[in-house]
Amino acid sequence: MADDLNTEAPLAVGTGKAQRLASLIVAMRWVWPVVTLALLAVAFIGLTKISFDPSARQFFSEENPDRVALDAFEAEFSKDDNVMIVLVPKDGDVFTPEMLALQGRITECAWQLPYVRRVNSLTNFQNTSAEGDDMLVRDLVPDLPYGAQQPGAACDLASVDASAVSPETAAAAREIATSRVELVNSMTSATGHVAQVQVLFKxxxxxxxxxxxxxxxxxxxxRDAIEAAYPNVDVKLSGSTVINNQFAVSGAEDGSTLTPAMFIAILLIVGLMLRSVVGVAMTLIVIVVSALCGMASLGWTGTALNSVTILAPLMISILAVASAVHVLASVRQTMAETADRKEWARRALSEHMAAISVACITTAIGFFSLNFSISPPFxxxxxxxxxxxLVSWFxxxxxxxxxxxxxxMKQRQDTSSARKWMVALGEFVVVNHKAVxxxxxxxxxxxxFGVTKLVAEDDFIRYxxxxxxxxxxxDFIEENLTGLNLLEWPVDSGEDQGINNPDYLAKVAAFADWLRAQPEVTYVRSVTDTxxxxxxxMHGDDPAYLRLPETREEASQYLFLYELSLNYGMDLTDQINVTRSALRINAAMPFVTTEQMRGIMARADAWFAANAPELQTTPTGLSYVFSLISHRDVxxxxxxxxxxxVLISGVILLVLWDWRIGLxxxxxxxxxxxxxxxxWGYSVGYVTLAIAVVIAATLGIVVDDTVHFLMKYKTARRKGLSPEDSVRYVFDRVGMALLVTTLALVAGFFVLSFSGFAVNGDLAKLTxxxxAFALIADFFLLPALLIPLDNMSRKTGAKMMTNGVAKKGAAAVAVLVTAAVVALLSGKAEAQTAEAKGLAIAVEADKRDLGWGDQTVNGAMVxxxxxxxxxxxxFRSLNLEDQSPGNGDKGIIVFSTPRDIRGTALLTHSKIEPADDDQWLFLPAIKRVKRISSSNRTGKFVSSEFSYEDLGSQEVGDYDYKHLKDEPCPGEAGLTCFVVESYPKNPRSGYSKRVGxxxxDHYRLYKIDFYNRRGEQEKTLTFAGYKQYxxxxxxADVLRMENQQTGKSTDLVWENYEFxxxxxxxxxxxxxxxxxxR
Amino acid sequence: MWRRIALASLALCAAAPASAEKPTGGLVPGHWEFFGQAEVELTAFAESPAFAGQAHHDASVALRPTLLAEWLDGNLAFKLTPFLRLDAADDRRTHFDVREAKLDYRTDNWAFTVGADFVFWGKTEAVHLVDIINSDDGVESLDLEDKLGQPMLRATRFSDFGAFSLYYLPYFRKPTFPGVDGRLRGQLPVDMGAVDFRNDGDEWAPSFALRWAHVIGDVDFGISGFYGTSRDAAFEPTNFTALGQPTALKPVYDTIAQVGFDGQYTSDATLWKLEAIGRQGQLDRNGEATNYVAITGGLEYTLFGVADSNADLGLILEGSWDSRGDAALTPFEEDAIYGMRLALNDESDTSVLLIGTTDVVSGGTSVRLEAERRVFGSWKAEVEAQVFVNPQRSDLEYDLRRDSFVRLKLSYFW
Structure with missing residues (x-):
């Protein structure tokens, strides 16, 4: 390990001050262990607060529009937390009496699992048949003697009585199950060699x-009990709950297997290089404390650990080692000259403080920039x-x-021999730079060019x-039974009870058929089949009637009769929504790539556009959300x-203080x-969403080598060496240090790349x-660029900045960058009828006002x-409707009078409460656009009686509602009005309630009474002059706000609406x- | 002089608001408007002048009419804004400028400008480091927010990754400085007739600039670059007397390159602001070309509805630093800036800005007050005052030590 010799000023950035600071740090050496212990104490408190929340959904923030859509979908239908128990008898037949009896028993046993909501199996499939004019609904395998299972008792699988199922029943079950579209490739295969018992949880x-x-x-x-009792039956487990659990399992496994491996790797490298047990121990202490403090920040910020962040301590350790190596390597160098330990420390510090600071700050910037990711774990x-x-830096x-x-620490005298190799490499590069x-x-x-071959692939099963x-x-289940990738289409008829409409049903059935015909799709679930x-x-089992009923009444009656006869827990609520306005169609696809899935979605969109434009809907489902995540995150x-x-380049520019070399x-x-x-594109081809964050994360790491290289290079140039000799000098002085730190980093990430979880594994491998490429680029490409470019510009005789200025600038930027980083971080009913009706009215009013697109209107405020x-x-008001989740509409107000504020404009991007809107103000006199704070809800808009809150875009989700009564409309006695109270959800609202x-007839507002926080009526807003566009x-043309408490009023008069x-x-x-x- | 003012008053009375809206098509503008402002200004200085020739008090009128014409639904616009000031005391302050004379064309994602325009870049309140396109109209006000119209060709591309603008600035506008009679100047007046371009160029040496401005979440930021004639002058003594004493300063300009960053993070009621530049080749106080960095930043925190009223009180705290120290040709080389902005939010849009600047090294302080209120519907009354407290010899403000003043302005808008 050869670093600087002590005979020279090591860094471009001031030496005198560095030495003084180093002396100060060494003089205060008793303070640091105490500070560290205090840090540890704070960290431990934080560590105790860490919780663990692994699931597939961790990758989607609450604001991710796809996630919002998925949550809304699941709220309307149901959330599929399930476990699939798939039985694989060795003889390849699940329809033997014995197997059917076993399935019946497993169905019963599954009901004893915690939080179970429903169990679907072949045996309890609700089979319908004609019985005279009536319809008979029965279990597919009826009359199984389950015996009374004690709640909580171990499920008795040994005493399954195969004789309870007659061969005729079994044959009938096979006949039905292998011919029904509802069952084939879902509950069993067409050949009947596997069967599923599906357990759903709430x-x-x-x-x-x-x-x-x-x-x-x-x-x-x-599963173990089944396999024990039936050695000739294999049981496979999968399903969304098992997937979620897998995120936890793999996270924990990564944590427990990779951690020791990584520490061993790091310690080996450090040990070999330093050949000092004490040195290794000191390194260990530093990296462990850094990692603990990093993790403690999770606890202190109340963020749950997940399967990605579980790797954070390992990454911190890897990165912390690199800096420690620099310090310890320097100590080894100094040892040969003096026995004064304090001098070892002083010299190591004064020589490396600046480089370590730059390395740590740029690395931290790189990682902090992951805050731009849309995926919370990153x-x-x-x-x-x-x-x-940053802790490791300290x-x-x-x-x-x-x-x-x-x-x-044992004082050693030997110096490294490997340095020769570096000198030789440097010589090679200098001599051959024209070829290099x-x-x-x-x-x-x-x-x-391989980048063009990259394909985003986020199949969360194959993570x-x-x-x-x-x-x-x-994999077995997808090969033999059904796909776990589900795309869900909620198909909304647009009216309550609309699912009984024969036209609608016909289109939904056509869509289901179309989906079934797609090569990727193995199974489609649709109530239309039922x-x-x-x-x-109902027509005596006449196969000619295996089609949709012709009238609304028939459809509704059949479904009603059917649902009446269903067993407990077998209802259709997970396929039909509460208002019976929408059906859920889902398609299962095994082994699909993200690309294929996007293909199906695009084709489905085209199908809707061509065949049922009024039913056009966006698919959802976890697979769908994953299929878009990489795209969005990139x-x-x-x-x-x-x-x-930009930030990192800025730091480098400041440190090097040379535009040319910086560029x-x-x-x-x-x-x-x-x-x-x-x-990666050539060798693997597909990447998970980890790819999005790699450049930003690695940028801060790879610049370290560049900075070390260029700082040394500048030192040499300043001493008057030619570019060629400067490169030789760099290889001699820091070549080995760069090689060793890079090796340590590569070894650390190599261990991480063994993660069985592809997101983490890919991240580590790409990093x-x-x-590794960075080192190669620094050793070959960089000198090959420097030598000719620097020789070229030497003739122009560029001036160099004085040391002092650069240092001051660097210090100022360090402080400001830290401030910027801190700023980046701190960013951060089930109802009774009255409530339900209130909400329904608000929803309806909102819905009737959807789709206007954009409008302009002239306003006057009196x-x-x-x-x-x-x-x-x-003023003139311009508005644009925005229906995307989380956002309200956008608007611009441009004042024309009073004349002194002519041209002043206010731009608002509304957000759904409680998020603040985004607002910008344009001041025409100085042509400045200024982002302004919009947290002022209660303030009066230009001293009118309208508060900012009143004028902001009003969204259904901003309030809770309660319907009070119906009465004649105020000011329009010919009409009846709903009287609805609404309660703002935002605690910063100026109101306790509003009565509207x-x-x-048309869901138009006629009057609103506003009640202030003390509960007194404060203002009344009346609407007049409604016109339809x-x-x-x-x-309304005129909105009048009257303040009862002050006697003031404001009229808002609108004219010249254009849509x-x-x-x-x-x-x-x-x-x-x-x-x-204008 | 007073006759000129009387003439201007006549012109003021003749001006009447006008605008019209017509269907678009052909060469007839779809919309046109004639609007503007005329102002009368009185300035009183607290102390007698520091230098010979300076006036005791000042009176002035100014006129700023604008003609706007639009075609193609407003996508093509022509704007002409001349500016004329007549000043009783300082002949240099009596001047004419074309603030805007430009043609703007906009498509969905592109915008092009040909002609003279003024442009503001930046985020902070007191020191505008990044802002560089326009030269200062230095006779107008000490806050350096009045700029000379800059001839330019500009193309802007709006995209989901922000707005990218490219500027070609073919002609350099020389900044204006107070004359011999004027207050608020240095010991030696600047001789506007003499000028020296170190880069062997003249006003026609072109400058280039580009800027990327973007908004990501709560962060608004811009990154800009400039290459060309510096808008900041250095000075050399000139017009020597027989005894070899200089009687005036000659502005000197050189080619510079500058990169700048400006950003604002909006967090609830707090705005965090930062501007930083690195500049190469700027002539400093000693006339030497230097490279330097300068940084300014801080925060603005607004208390909404103070004391249960409708008024908002904004607190401003900023700092600025310039690597050249006292060699810098800016008063803000190492300064703390603190102040407050009170907006009453009443019918008259009354607002008061009080801002103090202290040199943290020398302790020299200046306090500035700006208050304004609309009166009689279309008029605006303004008070501007600035006090210089213990200026030190090392500060640029030292020459202004006797120039504390109060200025009253009454403007009419039509």
Missing amino acids: LPQVDKAVEVPTVVREAFVL RELGNVVGFGV LNLTLLPAMITFLP LPVSLFVVAGLG FDERYEFRTDT IKRLNMN RAMLSGTVVAL ISLVPNLVPALMGFGL LITI LRDARGTESRRE WIDT LNQYWR RTGLKERDFDSQVLPRMA
């Missing part, structure tokens, strides 16, 4: 760390690792030198590799990567990721490839005080605001 979601594992553990107990990973790295510069002065450059560029371009039984079981069969049953992280690149440094910083991705004095403001009068949308004027999303961009405000 998890209370109280203690997520316990519920899923409990369910899965019990399911495995049941945001959390970025924060934890970033914080841990410890490496305080605790480690302190320990060096306390702990006995084209070759490197060729290699970069060639590898880079887990074959080492897990879950994966092999699931309705067809019911129609046949886009989101693009910004994050750019920000990280050159961009090449070896960016090229490794390009090469890494390219290599390690990138880091303010009147108690004495009747008027003042007037006029909404007419029953586009044959649908009602707009669908062609306004676009872009027109509401803050950058475009100056052009919109």
Whole structure:
């Protein structure tokens, strides 16, 4: 390990000050262990607060629109938390009397699992048949003698009585089950060689760390019992609950197997290099404390651990080692010269403080930039690792030198021989730099081209590799029975009870048939199949009637009769919503790629557009959400990567204080990721969502080598060496250090890449490839670029900055960057009838106002005080409807009078409460667009009686509702109004409640009474002059707000409404605001 | 002088608001408007002048009319805003400028500008580091928010990744400085007739600029670059007397390159702001080309509805730092800026801005007050005052030590 010799000023950034600081740190050496202990104490309190929340959904934030849609879908139908118990008899027949009896018993046993909601099996399939004019609903295998199972008692599988099922019953069951579209490729295969017992759960979601594992553990107990009692039956377990559990299992396994392996690897490398047990022990202390502090930040911020963040301590350790190595390597160098331990520490610090600081800050910036990811686990990973790295920075510069002065380290005299190799490599590069450059560029371009071969592939089942039984079981199930990737289409008829409409049913059935015909799809579930069969049953089982009923009444009657006869727990609520306006169609697909899934979705969209445009709907389901995540996250992280690149490049520029060399440094910083991705594209081809965050995360790491290289290079140049000699010098002085730290990082991430969880594994593999390429780029490409470019510009004689300025600048930027990072981080009913009706009215009113697109209107606000004095403001208002989840509409107000504020414009991007809107103000006099705070809800808008809250976009989700009564509308006695109370959900609202009068014909507001926080009536808003636009949308011409308490009033007068004027999303961009405000 | 003011008053009375809306098509504008403002201003200085020739008090009128015409549904717009000031005391302050004379064309994702325009870049309240396109109209006000119209070709691309603008600035506008009679100047007046371009160029040496501005969540930021003639002058003594004493300063300009970052993070009622630039080749106080970095940043926190009223009180705290220290040609080399903005949110849009600047090294402080209120419907009354407290010899403000003033303005808008 050869680093700087002590004979030279090691760094471009001031030496005198570094020495003074180093002396101070060493002088205060007794303080650091105490500070560390205090840190540890704080960390331990944080660690005790950490909870564990693993599930497939962790990857989606609450704001992810796909997740919002999925949650809404599941609220309307049901959430499929299930366990699939798949029976595989060795003789390949699940329809023997014995197997059927066993399935009956398992069905019964499954009811004893915790939180169970429903059990579906072949035996309890609700089979319908004609009985005279009537319909008979029975279990497919009826009259099984289950015997009284004691709740909680072990399920008795041994005493299954095969004689309870007669051969005739068994034959009939086979006949029916293998011919029904409802069952084939779902509950059993067409050949009847496998059968599924599907257990559905309703998890209370109280203690997520316990519920899923409990369910899965019990399911495995049941499986073991079955396999014990029936050695000739294989049992496979899968299903969404098992998948969720797998996220926890693999996380825990990664934690327990990779941690020791990684520590061994790190310690081996450090041990070999330092050949000092005490040195290794000191390194251990630093990395363990850093990792603990990083993890504690999770506890302190109340963030639950998940299967990605579980790797954070390992990453922190890897990164912390790199800095420790620099310090300890320097100590080894100094040992040969003096026995003064304090001098060892001082010299190590003064030589390496700046480089370590730059390395840690850039690494932390890189990881903090993961906050741009839309996927919470990566945001959390970025924060934890970033914080841990900052802690390790502190410890490496305080605790480690302190320990060096306390702990006995054997003084060694030998110097490294490997340095020769580095010198030789440097010589090679210098001599051949004219050849190295084209070759490197060729290699970069060639590898880079591989990027085009990357395909995003997020099959969450195959996130887990074959080492897990879950994966092999699931693969078996997908091969033999059905797919676990589900796409769900909620098909809304648009009216209550609309599912009975024959037209609607016909279209849904056609869609189901179309889906079934798709090559990727093995199974489609649709109630229309049941309705067809019911129609046949009601016509004496005449196969000619295996079609949809012709009238609404028939359809509704059949379903009613059928549902009346269903056994407990077998109802249709998971396929039909409560208002019976929508059906759920789902398609199961085995072994589909994300690309194939997107293909099906696009084709389905096209099908709807061509055949049933009014039913057009967006699919949902966990598979759907995963299929979009990489796509979305790559886009989101693009910004994050750019920000990280700019910040990190800024730090480098400041440290090097040389535009030219700073620009050159961009090449070896960016090229490794390009090469890494390219290599991945050629070799593997598909990537999980981990790819989105890799560039940003690795950028901060790979620049370390570049910075070390270039700092040394500049030192040499300043001493008057030629570019060629400077490169030789760099190889001599830091070549070995770079090699060793890179090896340590690569070894650490190599261990991590053994994770059986593809997201973590890919992240580690891509990171390690990138880091390795970075070293190669620094050793070959960078000198090959530097030598010719620097020789070229030497003639122009560029001036160099003085040391002091650079140092001051660097310090200032360090402080500001830290501040910026801190800023980045701190970002952060079931009802009685009256409530239900209130909500329904609000929903209906909202729904009737959907789809207007955009509008422009001229407004005037007339303010009147108690004495009747008027003042007037006029403005133009432009609005754009935004129906995306989480967002309200967008609007621009441009004032035209009073004349002194002419052209002043306010742009608002509304957000659903309680999120604050985004607002920008345009000031025409100085042409400045200023983002302003919109947290002011209760303030009065331009001193009118309208508060910001009143004028903000009103969304259904902002309030809770209660219907009070119906009465004649105020000011329009010919109409009847609903009187609805609404209670704002946002605690910052200025109101305790509002009472609104909404007419029953068109759901127009006629009056609102506002009650302040003290519960007193404060204001009344009346609406007059309603006109209808586009044959649908009602707009009032005059809104009058009267304040009962002050006697003031404000009229808001609208005129000249225009709809669908062609306004676009872009027109509401803050950058475009100056052009919109004329 | 007073006759000129009387003439301007006549012009003021003749101006009447006008606008019209017509169907679009052909060469006839779909919309046109004539609006603007005229103002009368009185300035009183607290102390007698520090330098010979300076006036005791000042009176001034200004006119800023705008003609706007739009075609193609507003996508093509022509805007002409001349500016004229007549000043009783300082002949240099009597000046004419074309603030805007430009043609704007916009499509969904592109915008193009040809002509003179002014442009603001930046986020902070007191020091505008990043803002560089326009030269200062330095005779107008000490807050340096009045700019000379800059001839330009500009193309902007709006995208989901922000707005990218490219500027070609063919002509350099020389900043204006107070004349011999004017207050608020340095010991030696600047001779506007003399000018020296170090880069061997003239006003026609072109400059180039580009900017990327984007909003990500609660963060608004811009990254900009500039190459061309510095908008900040350095000075050399000139017009020597027989005894070899200089009687004036000559502004000197050189080519610079600058990169800038400006960002704002909006968190509830707090706005966090940061601007930073690195500039290469700027001539400093000693006339030497230097490279430097300067940073300013801070926060603005708004208390909404203070004391149960409708008023908002904004607290401003910013700091600024310039790596050149005292060699910097800016008063903000190492300064703390603190202040408050009170907006009453009443019918008259009354607002008061009080802002103090203290040099943290020398302790030199200046306090500035700006208050405004609408009166009689279309008029606005403004008070502007600035006090210089213990300026130190090392500060640029030292020459202004006797120039504490109060200025009253009455403007009419039509």
